[in-house]
Amino acid sequence: MRSPFAYTPRQGPLQAASPAAAVVYLGSLAAVAFAYSSPVVLLAAGVALVIAGRLAGAHAAVRAALWMGLTLALLIVAVNALVVGRGETVLARLGEWPLFGRVDVTAEAIAAGAVIGLRAAVVMVAFAVYSACVDPDRVLRALRPFAGRSALTATLVSRLVPVAAADAARLRDAARLRGPGAAPVGRPPLARRLLAGSLDRAVDVAATLELRGYSLAAPDTARGGVIGRRAGVRRSRYDRRFYAVGAIVLAAAIAGKALGADAFAEYPAVEVGVGQATLTLSALLVLSGLAPWRPKGRRA
Numbered sequence: 001m002r003s004p005f006a007y008t009p010r011q012g013p014l015q016a017a018s019p020a021a022a023v024v025y026l027g028s029l030a031a032v033a034f035a036y037s038s039p040v041v042l043l044a045a046g047v048a049l050v051i052a053g054r055l056a057g058a059h060a061a062v063r064a065a066l067w068m069g070l071t072l073a074l075l076i077v078a079v080n081a082l083v084v085g086r087g088e089t090v091l092a093r094l095g096e097w098p099l100f101g102r103v104d105v106t107a108e109a110i111a112a113g114a115v116i117g118l119r120a121a122v123v124m125v126a127f128a129v130y131s132a133c134v135d136p137d138r139v140l141r142a143l144r145p146f147a148g149r150s151a152l153t154a155t156l157v158s159r160l161v162p163v164a165a166a167d168a169a170r171l172r173d174a175a176r177l178r179g180p181g182a183a184p185v186g187r188p189p190l191a192r193r194l195l196a197g198s199l200d201r202a203v204d205v206a207a208t209l210e211l212r213g214y215s216l217a218a219p220d221t222a223r224g225g226v227i228g229r230r231a232g233v234r235r236s237r238y239d240r241r242f243y244a245v246g247a248i249v250l251a252a253a254i255a256g257k258a259l260g261a262d263a264f265a266e267y268p269a270v271e272v273g274v275g276q277a278t279l280t281l282s283a284l285l286v287l288s289g290l291a292p293w294r295p296k297g298r299r300a
Contacts, residue, residue: 003162004060005131012133013238014056014292019139021239024246025291026052026126032253032285033122038264039115040274041256044282046122048289049129055292058132065128066121073117080113081105086267112266131162156205163201168194245291249284256281 009015014022029052032045053062082097087108094103171190256262261281263273 003165004064005128005165006162007132007135008057009135010057010133012056012292013241013294014052014129014133015135016236017238017242018236019134019142021236021242021246022130022134025242026130028246028249028253029285029288030123030126032249033119033126035253035257036262037115037119038262038278039118039272040278040282041261041285042115042118042122044285046118046125048285048287049122049125051286051289052292053125053129053132055290055294056129056133058129061128061132062125065125069117069121069124072124073114073121076117076120077110077113080116081109084109084112088268108266108268108270111270115264115266160198160201160205164194164198167197242291245288249288252281252284 014025017025026049029045029049033042036042036045050062050066053059082103082105085102085104085106087106089107090104091107091110092105094105097103168190171193175190256277259277260273260275261277263271263275263278265271
């Protein structure tokens, strides 16, 4: 069973672009999610990432990230509604709770939790599109001249995490197929088995890397030195597009902050600004999701 977040080779501008260009493009939308609290802007950034992921072919990754993000957002809303009692609009008075004290559910606390959950969901979609569309081997080749060991570690993590997720799914399926007469298997035994399998795989990977000489220093020859590094760099004709879109998104986000596009307040009453600056920035963010679009009949 393959994880939806695992990288899958496809033909498309986002897959053909260099890792740096893809990081600049997707990172600019994630930066907007971290910098803004306006639900209008956050929703526009999420729509842009969903459009980008679907145009890049990462349908399964987008669906899984949206499902996980929605679940996390609902949990954040529930916790924030119970913990934070600020706000003018009281929806329910639940009395005294142990460890919580007096619990008053307010519309402002629910709105604040919804904004935090929406931000988390947008960031999860951004990382899901990155994981499904950016080749970790190309990331390793791009980072190898600067930090070889760190690049190797990051690449192994990006490859082994989807493998661990697939192992967990297989273990759950095997536990359900034992039959109605078998004793139910709880989560702790499954977690221990998954941890044991991950440790065994890590030992095998470390032994393989050692046998291939990764612990030795690379010779400074024409192939391993500057010439070899330059030869490993492969540029794409789509790089300029993603660099330009990422720069435009970041510049628009900075300008929008100065012009009041982030007009939003949770307490003491919910106030959502929908001024011209907010709507203009939101429209620009939605249009930025069309960057991975490619006309039919053209190859990356």
